[in-house]
Amino acid sequence: MGQNNSLYEYLAVSLRKPLESWFLKGEKLQEIRLRIGQPLMIRYDGEEFFLTEQGHGYRVWELEEEKRKKVFYITEEQMQETLSYLSDYSLYAYEEEIKQGFFTVGGGCRIGVCGKAVVENGEVKTIYPVSSLNIRFAHEIKGCSDRILPFLFKGERFLSTLIVSPPLCGKTTILRDCIRNLSNGGSYEREKKPHYFHGKTVGVVDERGEISDFFCGMAQHDLGIQTDVLSQCPKVEGMMMLIRTMAPEIIAVDEIGSEEEMNTMIYGMNCGCSLLATAHSASMEELLKKKAFQKVKEEKMFERYVILSRRNGVGTIEKVYDGDGQEIWESKERK
Known part of the structure; x- marks a missing residue:
């Protein structure tokens, strides 16, 4: 699965099957977006897709009412499991980054974070609970410059x-x-x-x-x-x-x-x-x-x-x- 293989293992176990074929396609996978209560979404080669449990992708403009029933919806449990894996069960260790709205994991992948901001004296201290993650992949392409x-x-x-x-x-x-x-x-x-x-x-x-x-x-x-x-x-x-x-x-x-x-x-x-x-x-x-x-x-x-x-x-x-x-x-x- 190339350089993104390790990140695949950070996802909740139930998310790996729908995403497996997209990881195998390699360098064109740009983002995975998790939102509690909403469809699992990826950005691949500049286009957004909503995924089914089997990994089939519907383009955003294809997602009519009937197809909405087939896509994979993110649960709170899947979000918490993914966060635990990404942070090695130590989310507090990333608090300095998370209060800026992101944290970075191995491979240079930046994880964007949204949810409830915890504010003290006008400053964001952390974000908890987390409701959305945007997993952005860092690609090393030698010779592209x-x-x-x-x-x-x-x-x-x-x-x-x-x-x-x-x-x-x-x-x-x-x-x-x-x-x-x-x-x-x-x-x-x-x-x-x-x-x-x-x-x-x-x-x-x-x-x-x-x-x-x-x-x-x-x-x-x-x-x-x-x-x-x-x-x-x-x-x-x-x-x-x-x-x-x-x-x-x-x-x-x-x-x-x-x-x-x-x-x-x-x-x-x-x-x-x-x-x-x-x-x-x-x-x-x-x-x-x-x-x-x-x-x-x-x-x-x-x-x-x-x-x-x-x-x-x-x-x-x-x-x-x-x-x-x-x-x-x-x-x-x-x-």
């Missing part, structure tokens, strides 16, 4: 890059592979000529543990031979720690969005670091409408913007822009 490398260099110099896409379009997967390539060094082809680059020292702040899947002092995903990782650390504090102590040539982070994060990245840039990051948006125009990102363009923090979609599958590269927001490449592929 090769296609964008020719746009990300000027000679030997890496150009600070922001990877932009809506959710579930593969930006974390491509970020992870970019880090590996930059750390190891290698080559790319431009204008039918090979170009070579030396490996760089990359500092990664992995706030949610999805990039590295850090375990027992080691990244479980391949991030290259010159990469230093701060796992489960807030991005702002983590970037400052890396700048002060690890002298990274490149700082890499996932899903930036706050003004404080932008200011810290500007500080890193002024300290001589190149930047590699991702952000949520469907287009360059939508990105620059966000207040925090207006400063990004003004300060010319990034010299390249890579826009992703899932038009031709997860990780479709749509466009590349330069630091002035001018389009320098557009995909000619059509679905």
